[in-house]
Amino acid sequence: MLDSNLSHWLEAEADALDRGLRDAEEVLPQLAAAGVLGLGVDTQYGGAGGDTCSAIDAIATVAGHSLTAAFVLWGQRTFIEYLLHTDNTGLRERLLGTLLDGTQAGATGLSNAMKFLSGIEELGVRAASTEAGWQLDGRLPWVTNLRKRGFVVAAAVELPGAAPFIAAIPDGLGGLTRSADLQLLGLQSSNTAALHIDALQLERDWLLASDARQYLPRVRPAFLGLQCGMTIGLTRRCLQEVEQHLAGSRSVLEAEWRDLRTRLEQCDAELKHGLCAGRFLSEPASLFKLRIALAELAGQAVQLELQASGGKAYLQQHGAGFARRLRESAFVPIVTPSLVQLRGELQRHAGAVA
Ligand SMILES: Cc1cc2nc3c(=O)[nH]c(=O)nc-3n(C[C@H](O)[C@H](O)[C@H](O)COP(=O)(O)OP(=O)(O)OC[C@H]3O[C@@H](n4cnc5c(N)ncnc54)[C@H](O)[C@@H]3O)c2cc1C
Known part of the structure; x- marks a missing residue:
């Protein structure tokens, strides 16, 4: 059962969200207020407990009202899932709380990585090792939930001579540029944009997984x-x-x-x-x-x-x-x-x- 405030809001705003007539920044706080971000996340991590199926049910219920909001929820909840599977406990401890309460937006730029895994395309982001971590260059052509007031994005990165890795890249680092919102057929209030990465310096403690x-x-x-x-x-x-x-x-x-x-x-x-x-x-x-x-x-x-x-x-x-x-x-x-x-x-x- 979805919180009735959220279902009323979604039902009233679904068209505006799809056509970009409602501010995309409002979606995540509405989802957070209804308590759907922590479904299927163990209580030891600050979640609501239950299994992934309860999160699937919440996404399905939200999608019954608005696919735009459901896709934002998918992006946020999937980023949370990345943190639950990381060996980098420091990163999990740093980010999980703010993702669960919706004050931080989690974006997943891993389409490229999923295609890479299937041998369909090359990775769009490349790294060169530095003393503190890596220098990154490249582009992610499609990413949703890139909130204008801040986000962290997961990306797969090619590192010559080593296994490709997955990094969390926080907004605000020099060399990371978010495009204007892409103009879409629908799902317009989803904060979907491209990211350009130019000589970005990322420290090692942002590593999500060392072997993609x-x-x-x-x-x-x-x-x-x-x-x-x-x-x-x-x-x-x-x-x-x-x-x-x-x-x-x-x-x-x-x-x-x-x-x-x-x-x-x-x-x-x-x-x-x-x-x-x-x-x-x-x-x-x-x-x-x-x-x-x-x-x-x-x-x-x-x-x-x-x-x-x-x-x-x-x-x-x-x-x-x-x-x-x-x-x-x-x-x-x-x-x-x-x-x-x-x-x-x-x-x-x-x-x-x-
Ligand atoms: C609303 C929306 C939100 C999305 N959000 C995310 C997200 O959060 N994270 C994520 O990783 N992916 C996201 N994607 C990307 C999505 O998952 C697919 O990767 C994308 O739709 C391209 O799939 P494809 O099968 O057409 O790819 P391809 O087979 O790679 O592309 C097919 C053709 O379309 C062209 N093409 C593809 N993309 C573009 C583009 N941006 N501009 C110009 N030409 C293009 C290609 O050059 C190719 O000719 C989003 C897509 C949409 C429509």
Whole structure:
């Protein structure tokens, strides 16, 4: 159950958040006030306890109102997950409290790293060793939750002659420049921008993981599982909207609505069961298949909502919620790991076992 103040705020502001008419800076404090940032974080670390599934449920519920807010929550909560998996206890102690209470924004620039892990692209940030740590140069073309009043961003870094590593880079260091907000199809109030890194001096105590190739597969189940929460919430909301129209002439849609609803709840259960059992660490392909299945369900659900609503959905006066969900659903297949990347991974995997 989501705090009622948060659900009312999200329901009222969802369109403005999607179109960039509401200040992006407001999203994180609203999420923090509702106590959702610490879900699935052990109480010994200052969290609310429970497991990752409770965080997935919160992301899904937020996504049912606003995918913009859900993606901000995903970024923040995923950064928290990075800290829970780091061996650098000093960094965890320094950052975790402020991330849990939302006074610090955590941004995850690891799309590039996930693609790197799959052999799709080179790392965009390079390091040269210095006495105190490293000098960094490069670019992160897409990062969300880069609050204008401050953030810390996770990035994968190439270090010639050594393993690539993952660093936390705090805002305010010389050589780090945030672009203006990217102009997007939707999700505009998400503080999404590019980062330019030019001769940035980073000290060693900002290291999240010394070997990206070992660390990333360990955090990937939560990274992807939390991301699936966004798709689950959006799909569930579309199906709730369909349900409102099933009486009368739209009853012909009922069988498809039931089928989508059943498949959605099966995917949700399978995701949580796999996460709790730790299955996705050894069987990442089954998580990739779930992410693809959920993305397909989201596409089908938003189209079913259109059919159920009919021409009304096309009128600005009545169809704002549908139009927003249609734009939001366009994000689902392209966020890393995109469906194209996952299909490529599964093809390689099938080739390897054949
Ligand atoms: C709203 C939003 C928020 C995002 N937030 C994050 C985040 O917080 N962290 C993160 O790591 N990633 C983030 N991403 C990036 C996302 O996860 C994907 O990496 C991105 O959408 C590119 O995926 P792709 O499969 O198209 O990549 P690719 O296969 O790399 O690109 C496909 C084509 O698009 C072009 N292209 C890709 N990006 C750009 C660009 N910025 N400008 C011009 N051309 C481009 C490429 O050159 C290529 O021709 C975000 C994306 C969006 C849309």
